[in-house]
Amino acid sequence: RKEVEQDPGPFNVPEGATVAFNCTYSNSASQSFFWYRQDCRKEPKLLMSVYSSGNEDGRFTAQLNRASQYISLLIRDSKLSDSATYLCVVNSNTGTASKLTFGTGTRLQVTL
Amino acid sequence: DVKVTQSSRYLVKRTGEKVFLECVQDMDHENMFWYRQDPGLGLRLIYFSYDVKMKEKGDIPEGYSVSREKKERFSLILESASTNQTSMYLCASASGGANQPQHFGDGTRLSIL
Numbered sequence: 001r002k003e004v005e006q007d008p009g010p011f012n013v014p015e016g017a018t019v020a021f022n023c024t025y026s027n028s029a030s031q032s033f034f035w036y037r038q039d040c041r042k043e044p045k046l047l048m049s050v051y052s053s054g055n056e057d058g059r060f061t062a063q064l065n066r067a068s069q070y071i072s073l074l075i076r077d078s079k080l081s082d083s084a085t086y087l088c089v090v091n092s093n094t095g096t097a098s099k100l101t102f103g104t105g106t107r108l109q110v111t112l
Numbered sequence: 113d114v115k116v117t118q119s120s121r122y123l124v125k126r127t128g129e130k131v132f133l134e135c136v137q138d139m140d141h142e143n144m145f146w147y148r149q150d151p152g153l154g155l156r157l158i159y160f161s162y163d164v165k166m167k168e169k170g171d172i173p174e175g176y177s178v179s180r181e182k183k184e185r186f187s188l189i190l191e192s193a194s195t196n197q198t199s200m201y202l203c204a205s206a207s208g209g210a211n212q213p214q215h216f217g218d219g220t221r222l223s224i225l
Contacts, residue, residue, distance in 0.1 A: 032211035043202055043216040044155070087154070091211060099170075100145075100214055104154035 001026050006088050006103035013110055017078050021106045023088030024070045032091040033064055035073050037084045038105065044087055047073075078110045115139070116217035118203050124223045131190040133220050135203030141215075142208035144186035146170075146178060148199040149219075155202065161186055162208075193224045 006023045013019045025033075033050035048055065050062040050071050061074040071088055088103035119134035137144065145160040147170075157170030161180040175197060179187040186205075190197055200221050204214040 034213055043219050045216070046213045049211075049213065099157065099160070101157075102147075102155040104152065 004103040010107040034089040036087040118217040133188040137205040141205040143206045145204040
């Protein structure tokens with residue numbers, strides 16, 4: 001079983017739609033969680049951290065369910081510019097440095 | 113803003129060559145990382161460093177080595193390049209402590225012929 005699993009998609013949604021991605025992780029000792037966004041042929045960029053109580057940043061909402069070991073990202077009112085690959089990222093602290101494990105990403109395509 | 117700079121955006125080398133990929137960060141971060149990214153496999157950690165002259169193997173260290181002589185610079189070395197090392201290489205840095213996100217450079221697309 002992969003440490004971090006995501007549905008690769010693609011998710012094709014019309015502009016204005018609400019879309020949700022889930023991600024599951026296998027290490028119950030994982031301590032912190034992030035969503036990164038990666039545009040085609042570009043580097044990953046931090047979208048948002050995921051907090052235990054859930055958190056929101058504008059149109060984006062992230063939630064964590066430790067009991068079921070999954071993380072979600074909800075995007076409301078999708079824009080064309082949201083088209084990208086969204087990477088679920090889990091932090092396992094090695095004691096010497098934070099080691100991130102990346103999912104393979106979920107591709108989102110927002111259309112007119 | 114954190115700035116992570118990789119020395120080359122595109123690089124073409126031949127099988128058997130020794131290849132150096134350089135990465136510099138300007139935020140005085142303790143931790144630096146090298147990944148490769150391949151279609152369908154996502155980002156995989158090659159090596160990381162949590163301090164000057166310190167290094168630890170990641171998930172796929174075979175065929176690679178690293179050097180961290182100064183805090184701001186982390187080099188990835190392919191001792192004898194092979195075609196299966198053709199990939200996108202990404203450097204990242206993060207401040208010390210748990211739960212810190214990583215910040216990435218633009219990436220180096222390396223082709224080994």
